[in-house]
Amino acid sequence: xxxxxxxxxxxxxxxxxxxxxxxxxxxxxxxxxxxxxxxxxxxxxxxxxxxxxxxxxxxxxxxxxxxxxxxxxxxxxxxxxxxxxxxxxxxxxxxxxxxxxxxxxxxxxxxxxxxxxxxxxxxxxxxxxxxxxxxxxxxxxxxxxxxxxxxxxxxxxxxxxxxxxxxxxxxxxxxxxxxxxxxxxxxxxxxxxxxxxxxxxxxxxxxxxxxxxxxxxxxxxxxxxxxxxxxxxxxxxxxxxxxxxxxxxxxxxxxx
Ligand code: COA
Numbered sequence: 001x002x003x004x005x006x007x008x009x010x011x012x013x014x015x016x017x018x019x020x021x022x023x024x025x026x027x028x029x030x031x032x033x034x035x036x037x038x039x040x041x042x043x044x045x046x047x048x049x050x051x052x053x054x055x056x057x058x059x060x061x062x063x064x065x066x067x068x069x070x071x072x073x074x075x076x077x078x079x080x081x082x083x084x085x086x087x088x089x090x091x092x093x094x095x096x097x098x099x100x101x102x103x104x105x106x107x108x109x110x111x112x113x114x115x116x117x118x119x120x121x122x123x124x125x126x127x128x129x130x131x132x133x134x135x136x137x138x139x140x141x142x143x144x145x146x147x148x149x150x151x152x153x154x155x156x157x158x159x160x161x162x163x164x165x166x167x168x169x170x171x172x173x174x175x176x177x178x179x180x181x182x183x184x185x186x187x188x189x190x191x192x193x194x195x196x197x198x199x200x201x202x203x204x205x206x207x208x209x210x211x212x213x214x215x216x217x218x219x220x221x222x223x224x225x226x227x228x229x230x231x232x233x234x235x236x237x238x239x240x241x242x243x244x245x246x247x248x249x250x251x252x253x254x255x256x
Contacts, residue, residue, distance in 0.1 A: 005032040007057070008039060013050035014197050015043050016190075018057050025064035026056035028112045032067075037089040044098060050205055051197040052097065054120060055104035056113075059186060062105040062129070063113025071138065083143035086112075091145045094119040095216060098209035100200050102193045105129045106186060110168070115144035118153065121212060123179070124193050125171040126186035131179060134166035152219055154179050204239035204255040 007018040017039055019026040028036075043049045056062040074082060094101050094116070103109075103120035109131045117123050117131070125131070133142045133150065141147065142163065151159040154177045162169065171183040184192045200208060210230035217226035234240055239255055246253035 001035070001038050003035045003039065005029070006035045006039060010049065013048060013201055014053060014194065015049045015051075016053040016055065017043075018055050019063055020057045022056075022058040022061075024067065025061035025108060026058075026113070027064050027067040028116070029067035029070055033086050033090050037093065040090070040093050040097065044093075050099055050208075051200050052099055052101045053104055053190070053193050053197065054094075054101060054116065055106055055190070055193075059106060059128070061107040061113070062103070062109040063116055064108045065111030065113050065134075066144070068138065071140075079143075086144050091115060091119040095121075095145075095149075096212075097121075098212065099205075100197075100208055100212065102196060104189050104193045105131070105171075105180065106189055108168075111135055111142065111146075112144050115142060115146040115149065117180075118149035119145060122181050122193075122196060124182045124184065124189055124196070125174060125180040126189040127171050127183060128186050129171040129174065129180070129183075130168040131171075131174050132166060132168035133163050134168070136163065137166050150179075204237075204243065204253075206237050206239050207234050207243075210234050 005019065005021055007020045009016045017036070019032060021027060021032065043052055100122065101120045102122045102124060103117035105117055105123060105125040107126065107128055107130070109117050109129060111133060114131050114133055133146050135142050147163065150162065158177055169179065171180065174180045175183045182192055210233060214227040214230045217223040242255060243253050
């Protein structure tokens with residue numbers, strides 16, 4: 001598939017996906033969501049890709065939300081599918097990815113843009129970032145998982161304040177409430193993500209996938225059982241054999 005709305009750049013084991021609609025502040029139209037779906041599915045299948053970075057083109061915006069020009073066609077009949085298909089095909093796909101996904105927030109992360117970042121496993125923000133869920137201003141509420149993931153990450157009280165006021169949080173405010181993991185100058189935000197990616201790459205991929213599965217289950221009723229099952233599947237791997245042997249032999253482990 002030829003992509004028109006995203007750019008892909010694979011270096012070593014890191015795939016960077018850049019939303020490429022800079023003149024629309026990288027707003028997510030349906031075509032972009034479809035391309036993201038295809039690119040993410042493809043990346044899941046490629047063993048050579050171990051970590052994914054998602055960012056937006058330019059220095060102003062990560063993603064300024066769903067494409068508002070497409071919202072006019074929403075009706076009570078089609079709005080459920082509009083929300084559900086994007087949740088399943090993109091946002092849940094990211095959250096449940098077996099490969100860690102890092103959001104590099106290089107400016108506005110609003111509405112669907114913040115929801116995209118929330119679905120990722122780690123968030124790094126440039127100092128210029130502004131984050132919010134301003135859907136109420138459009139007479140809507142977030143529909144790509146934002147009400148659930150924001151509350152899960154920063155707590156129900158703060159999430160309700162962010163959503164009910166439509167306020168944008170600065171990068172520092174987002175750091176304070178745990179919405180982003182790190183804040184750096186904009187020029188260093190990709191470098192910071194790559195630094196984290198390289199640390200992840202030193203660890204073995206099956207265990208990383210298991211960690212994501214178990215942590216994702218933390219606020220569900222079977223979180224502890226998911227952890228036990230994921231742990232058990234690690235014990236069956238060469239990664240486990242090598243990791244323990246390397247420690248006991250006082251050497252660095254060799255995974256892959
Ligand atoms: N959907 C569609 N187009 C969008 C968009 C969105 N979510 N966000 C920005 N754009 C477009 C603007 O329409 C404009 O296009 P144009 O030049 O063809 O008119 C272009 O991107 C630049 O945006 P502009 O509003 O001129 O930039 P700004 O610096 O004045 O303001 C924002 C930046 C982010 C504050 C403002 O664009 C905004 O509020 N965007 C919508 C955010 C939102 O509500 N997101 C949730 C959607 S569910």
